[in-house]
Amino acid sequence: MDPSLMLQKVKDRMPEKRYIHVLGVMGTAVSLARHYGVPEHKARIAAILHDVAKYADREWMRQIIETKGMDPQLLDYHHELWHAPVGAYVASYEFGIDDEDVLNAIRYHTTGRADMSALEKIIYIADMIEPNRKFPGVEELRAQQTQGLDPLMEAAVRQSIEFLESKNQPVYPDSLKCLEHFEQQRG
Ligand code: DGI
Ligand code: FE
Ligand code: FE
Ligand code: FE
Numbered sequence: 001m002d003p004s005l006m007l008q009k010v011k012d013r014m015p016e017k018r019y020i021h022v023l024g025v026m027g028t029a030v031s032l033a034r035h036y037g038v039p040e041h042k043a044r045i046a047a048i049l050h051d052v053a054k055y056a057d058r059e060w061m062r063q064i065i066e067t068k069g070m071d072p073q074l075l076d077y078h079h080e081l082w083h084a085p086v087g088a089y090v091a092s093y094e095f096g097i098d099d100e101d102v103l104n105a106i107r108y109h110t111t112g113r114a115d116m117s118a119l120e121k122i123i124y125i126a127d128m129i130e131p132n133r134k135f136p137g138v139e140e141l142r143a144q145q146t147q148g149l150d151p152l153m154e155a156a157v158r159q160s161i162e163f164l165e166s167k168n169q170p171v172y173p174d175s176l177k178c179l180e181h182f183e184q185q186r187g
Contacts, residue, residue, distance in 0.1 A: 024130030
């Protein structure tokens with residue numbers, strides 16, 4: 001499917017504000033992809049589709065998680081986490097995406113995980129620092145954009161975990177494993 005048609009279809013499934021976020025993620029992801037030598041078209045497609053399930057019906061998402069072999073543990077965590085793996089399902093079944101790296105970038109864009117691909121890191125980071133995002137610390141992350149994908153990803157996931165912990169929200173194990181992975185890598 002042509003990226004502009006894909007954008008049109010995604011636009012119909014979300015409020016205007018979310019669509020503006022998707023465009024922001026696309027711009028940031030493409031720029032990171034160029035800088036880090038990742039195929040630009042993969043970053044564009046993953047960015048366009050990353051939040052495709054953000055407004056899907058919660059009970060339908062629960063059913064998809066239960067019946068499509070996804071981690072049942074997801075159901076014990078905040079439903080905000082569900083749109084990422086379910087989004088990968090929608091990308092595959094409704095948009096015909098068969099590139100496993102693109103699907104993983106969508107699947108892990110909310111939590112991260114250990115051993116992420118460059119594309120997965122790019123989508124996670126772009127989601128967090130695209131120009132419409134506002135949170136304390138976002139400028140520091142933006143300033144680190146050209147200092148390496150790994151330090152950037154580590155800083156991004158650490159910031160997310162610290163934010164959740166400051167609000168006493170349980171952190172999904174994949175996020176903790178993601179941070180541990182970088183800490184071990186540094187030794
Ligand atoms: O979909 P977006 O708003 O663009 O961003 P996102 O997919 O990165 O995150 C969606 C929400 O999920 C965000 O409000 C924070 C929340 N979240 C991310 N990781 C965890 C989490 N919530 C809990 N409880 N635990 C997590 O590990
Ligand atoms: Fe999301
Ligand atoms: Fe995110
Ligand atoms: Fe997003």
